[in-house]
Amino acid sequence: MAVFAMFLTFYILTLIGNILIVITIIYDRRLHTPMYFFLSNLSFIDVCHSTVTVPKMLIDTWSEEKLISFEACVTQMFFLHLFACTEIFLLTVMAYDRYVAICKPLQYMTVMNWKVCVLLAVALWTGGTIHSISLTSLTIKLPYCGPDEIDSFFCDVPQVIKLACTDTHIIEILIVSNSGLISVVCFVVLVVSYAVILVSLRQQISEGRRKALSTCAAHLTVVTLFLVTPLLNPIIYTLRNEDMKNALNKFMGRVERRGKK
Template sequence: MDALNETRVTEFVFLGLTENWVLEILLFVTFSVAYVLTLLGNALIIVTIVFTLHLHTPMYFFLSNLSFIDLCHLSVTVPKMLEGLLLERKTISFDNCIAQLFFLHLFACAEIFLLTIMAYDRYVAICAPLHYSSLMNIRVCVQLVFALWLGGTVHSLVQTFLTTRLPYCGPNIIDSYFCDVPPVIKLACTDTYLTGMLIVSNSGSISLTCFLALVTSYVVILVSLRKQSAEGRRKALSTCSAHFMVVAFFFGPCIFLYTRPNSSFSIDKVVSVFYTVVTPLLNPLIYTLRNEEVKNAIKHLRQKQVFS
């Protein structure tokens, strides 16, 4: 029993995305470009909002926080993945694996909560405009952001505790390119059915509850838009459609990965790539290409040579 309770595994080995070295080089170039573009795009949004006074509103305050979370979320997995694409043997120490797992869930959960808050912000702005300034003042916004980080931390601690309490005696091969709870607990040398169900209940309930809250808020918004003017409907639909696109791209993979028991679906890797690499890249594109205020602010700052 004492031997079983010890953590014997000191490192994990990733199988990665593919064993074809030509494809690995192509993926390395593709993901490197995507990583740099994502860093620049999200940094551009943050700088633009910070240096543009008329964007100092709750909506853009939350948008800048979303860009910050995307930068963090992306940097948890992509650098290690890029390193693995260049190495024949892709390894990570046990402690680093747990750290990666912790921060992955912290930033993912924080983004889920933030997207839900952003939907509430749009609901108040469109359905209760006369009370917007009192319901969504700067103090409330800061409190909401603090709450989402607290909630993300609690969720991540639960996931990490459920993972580390298991004994790992071998094997140590993870069929993925990063450490996440489902592929890691498969390697535990004990029955993980109950742990797996607890993990699904924790992650799945958060994803589904927030997603249903988001859908409900947008249904209410769409119904209320019938009373708006044509210009008001156009502006509200433009903002809400951009937000809903981000929600769909992020929540879809999360719900697929975390609302079912452990499995060995090969499509899991593709879905994981989508929500760890593609979604953070799409967010700045969606919010800048569809948002005239942000585009005009970027042009104005460029003329003032803020980016030079």
């Protein structure tokens, strides 16, 4: 009961926090910029990512038979990798966006115009989909002969291929290579982007430097805590971002006034 209540609370707070960020960004025209466009995508992904595993985990805390069908397992595995990979791509794109904004401010709206932002969004979702389809296809093509149980509260490739009745060594290498290459490339882009940003900030005036550092610190914190619950993302971005806090207060004030009518 205590475990159920704890995870249910975290899940509800994650949904409320991230959905509130999306609604606030849509509602406030001052936040209709590339940075907040990508932030709304991040919040949407966090909602979806959490929903892939948490509801089933909550059900299992009350069920004696913690079973999942093969179709449901494959579906969960597909969306788990889709949202995880898409989020990695998105964090990389957000780092590039901050690099352009800070290091090339005069060309920012030319480089990161809305057409480019939409194309980047389509590209990162497409990349996540291709990655997920590749891993899922490799997994479901294997012959399975039991046992039909997974010692985990969600279905993922490493746990599932252990049940295959064939040599999975090559498949495991392909899976590690696929995920590893994506992680390494994105990590290098992130490190290079922020290294250049930090060097550039040394030459800026104090006020501009403070605001830029605040924005970058929020993003770096999210990247560092990538494996921690998405509940932290709305907290990090609202506490360290004056524009988000002001827009959120304005939105909540309007909701409160409407409720009193």
